[in-house]
Amino acid sequence: MKHEIEFIINGQNMQFTVDSNQTLLEVIREELGLTGAKYGCSTGECGACSVLFNGEVVNACMVLAPEAAGAEIITVEGLAEEDELHPLQKSFIDHHGVQCGYCAPGMLISAKALLSRTSRPHEEEIREALVGNLCRCGAYADIIKSIQVASRARR
């Protein structure tokens, strides 16, 4: 079954025809060419495909494309403003929060969701917020530090 859907992604209104059994991740990556959200486990365990869905972090591999009708979606590509990287992105660069980089878009999205409700999170809160994001390089210590520094830098 085909569905005509409309959603807002990174501030842009988009219209698509999708199949019932397509995932939101497939649409974002393959139709839109936004390859920041990564295809990882495909089972909702690794968080590499995390996006903000109406402001909340979700695994895009576990959302059906037609479910996204009317939604507002932000991917890692939507974090920067113009040419200016988001403070989280800068901090990930400065504090080595990116090792191989595969998990980084998901980590950034989870961190963004955390900072939008808790401006100065404790380490424990950061760890809790990242429970759904796996880093197979094991760079967790630097990822947590990157988020901590970025949150302190904000007013």
Added chain:
Amino acid sequence: MNAFDYIRPQSLEEAGRYLTSHAHVKLLGGGNTLLLNIKKGLEAPEIVLDVKHLPGLSDVRYHHNQGLKLGAAVKLQHLAAGLEIRRHYPLLHQTAQKLASPQVRNRATIGGTLAWASSVSELAAPMLCYDAVCYVWSPRGKRTIPLSEFYVGDGRTALARDEIITHVHLPAFPTRTYGVYQRQTVRHDGRRMIAAVAVLAIRKQQALTHWRIAVLGVDDRPKRIPEAEELLQGAPSFEEVEQALALVQERIHPQDVEYARADYRRVVLQSLLRHGIMEVIQHLQGSRS
């Protein structure tokens, strides 16, 4: 994924028509289990009915006498963050904060999660302690199913295939209620559970009443152990606590899994439960004044 038709019904009646007219219809809540099963080829529905937008299913209402009514499409994240949950059902709040990950909690619905009848279904533990009742609709009529009768074993529930959970009701509990949730899992996000237990009681004058013990990971379903709860009524002595623990051991049937042997799961459960019961006693009797 296999092909299916995604349909977003506008009313329970419309959903009911699909459930009656087609053989392989699956209800979609957060999709964390359903989509996984479709991807793995374990399920091949013709129709996936997205019922989480149905009117009224996202309502949350609390009344100090009547208790809490939670729409079946309410997200688990609401249990972890909602003020009325934190204040009046702290055991539910405490458990929900540990459930899976933010990504999963932001999508998973209460109805869909309860209907996932795995023996390690964590939401069941606090819900069993709070005497939750499922309100169910079908084209044939409405009925209620106490959660303690909802799980029938081996991943199955008491729901008929045309039935939809519309909401869950929890009675009101006095402020002198205390509960704890203890779990032992291999992973931080709760996956690969060895065992878990929720314990709850109410202090009435000098006595501790309304004991609830719900266990996970040690049988073919999430379940309460009423005989052990009975043994704890009043002001249980250490001996009575040990008797209750022994009785629980007789009522469980853990299975070997690749990460934990059945006898290990028994030992872990025993330890979690002893700790849970003692904490409830300490908290409720310690706060006596």
